[in-house]
Amino acid sequence: MFENRQLTPRLEELRTQIRAYAVDFGLDFFEVIYELVDYDEMNMIASYGGFPTRYPHWRFGMQFEELQKSYSYGLSKIYELVINNDPCYAYLMRSNPEVDQKLVMSHVYGHSDFFKNNYWFSKTNRKMVDEMANHAVRVRRHIDKYGLDEVEQFIDVCLSLENLVDPHAPYFGEHKTSSEESREEQRLAATGTKFRTKPYMEEFVNPPQVLAAEKEVRLKELDREERFPAKPQRDVLTFLINHAPLRHWQRDVLEIIRDEAYYFAPQGMTKIMNEGWASFWHSKIMTTKALDSTEIIDYADHHSGTMGTRPGVLNPYKVGIELFRDIEERWNTGRFGPEYDACDDYSKRQSWDLKLGLGREKIFEVRKIYNDITFIDEYLTPEFCNQSQLFTYKFDRHAGNYVIDSREFKSIKEKLLDSLSNMGRPVINVDDGNFKNRGDLHMTHQYQGVPLKLDYARATLENIHKIWSRGVHLETEVDGKRKLLSYNGSRHEEKVLG
């Protein structure tokens, strides 16, 4: 079992070379530790989300079976597996030919650079490998104490709520609680914001009616804060951890699930960019430096396999790499800014070249501060949509299949941003922890045109009830009507809201 996972001397040599190329290109990465594994070890590690030390749970077994099956029937195999950690861990398949190993190594340096520098990864735990092992120890301890069935069932309940987190929460400071001062004091202290000024200007800089209006708003806010939670809270998991009547070990498990959800969240938020960036660099490193002329066909084959598109499916690798190349090209030639935008002469636009050479610098900046949503919002251009043959599709009820809806830039961009927002999941807020003044939990689905899958929603409500232990309610829209779905522990109710 504990076969040697160290790189062979030859692979070690290649690693040193490719690492040097990556450094030359300006990539700034966490050191990468490569391990050489067989396909079933690879599948195993992948089924644990990259962490072989994770807590025991049947779903990892399920993922493993799926990977094993698709590998043995020749459907798919895992090329790369890289863990966001300092140092980065990456796995190479022992049976891969040398050219594949080079490709994967180059690709992985791209990922590692992205993990280290992209803002949205900045709050993730860089010692996650250790942390996951700690989680496993904690879960195993609970299992020893309370039994596998009990703990596993609770984990299943938690997983059902796993996506009820606020991916942006880590980037804002801690919420200040107002409990330090008494509410009455705050009430007395509430005034409008006064700007410093000379006495004779006072009336103009701080007009009394504005101050009065502002005071009014403050007081209202204070009243609202007496509600619980004070503001609708999107991080439902944290709310439950803080306020649900859980036993100590249950709270611990829920915290583990939340921590892991937050650790994985940035990977969902930057799928296109992350894969695009890594692909951009493997392509650059391989074609300009690392590739041997005998390997060119194999490389091209595998590269195009990764970039392949199927109708109706957006390949993040493909869109990502093309967008980065497009940005580099645009900033090299100066095809941006008001002057270029204002130019409506087609031929002039086509041959536009200010020879700025800012492309490389620009893409490094882009990889630092954007996530998929802001990336698409900022850099998706009509020309790009056209060249990449993007389209939107919809479900045709009559034909019973998906049909191409539109090739218009505006709707493509809208739809794409839609599908990326909240990683394609519905946004659900907790807005009252004392609903009907009897300790029920009230949540609202921020309806944006797409209804929830109702049977799943009901089952999820049941799971939330298991945690909250009092009635749970979800306000959402069904068939154009606002509805309140409720579950009180024994039966489901549905009420149309006025």
Next chain:
Amino acid sequence: MVRRVDPDSRRFRDIVRGKIRENLKHYISRGELIARQGKNSVSVPLPQIDIPNFRFGKPEQGGVGQGPGEEGQPIGGEEAEAGPEAGDQPGEHVLEVDVSLEELAEILGEELELPNIEPKGTDSVHTMKERYTGIDSQGPESLRHFKRTFKAALKRQIQTGVYDPKNPIIIPMRDDRRYRSWKTQSIPQSNAVIIYMMDVSGSMGNEQKEIVRIESFWLDTWLKSQYENIETRYIIHDAAAKVVDAHTFFNVRESGGTKISSAYKLAKEVIEKEFPPSEWNIYPFHFSDGDNWGGDDTTLCMDILNEQLMPWSNVFCYGQVKSAYGSGQFIKDLREAFPDDDRMILSEINSRDEILNSLKTFLGKGR
């Protein structure tokens, strides 16, 4: 060697098999079994447990895709997962793969844990087959083995010292000639015939036929992997029965009453005429919604079964497809008439999801 993942895999399999965690049963999907789109493309069954969460209802959702096509044109395939690496996104869990029918049967056998069938008649039925098995020094010129002949000549020349490496000319003599030789072998032969019978009376709707179609395809695939020569006959019946081709079998929609005995009679005749039971493995499959016309006819059916069909067949399989109109009585009658007879396999198929189980019932005995 115990792998880290083994306990988790075992736990998952136990859940799928319903041994533990009843509460998850509801969320197990068996995966699609068949999608015979294109020529031999199928879906591999892949049980999955889907933990419920708040998610969007799918069909309306739509999205962004990439590729050629006009507005309004259907796009190829469903939404599926992209990228070769293991992602965190759940995808559609049907794996489409190109496989040959043999591989398919193998997969099926593996998934359903089917035993190999023990063919009957292997001792009594033999065919003679000629096979080239060796080399001889005599034979017809048409079977002369050039390479071996020249090898023999070379050997002889080296032995006798005639061979000159600088001028390697080899001339075979009469004695050097080698010929391919054959032996006649007697090979035990196993033949099988599947006789599909389907009730096409008014109560069998499209969905019921579709179930029969899917089920027959898999039965066919499995039995074909077990027997070299396999014949199929298709019989449809309402109040009267007739032998038809496969296309008609699956597409026809008759209407009217149901006399199951008519089909059994016809099957009997077919067997008598074409497939002597001493030499053939016979697999009659009958699919119906369980509605028969009157008790008299049912009695007649039981007689035919008892006296001819059952003794002749390896196993007689009856699958009852649930339909809105059928009474479902026939399976009860069969159960009553043949209690504990292991030549008779009964299966009720209420929906597509149950096809897998039904196949396992039919084929699991290995007869």
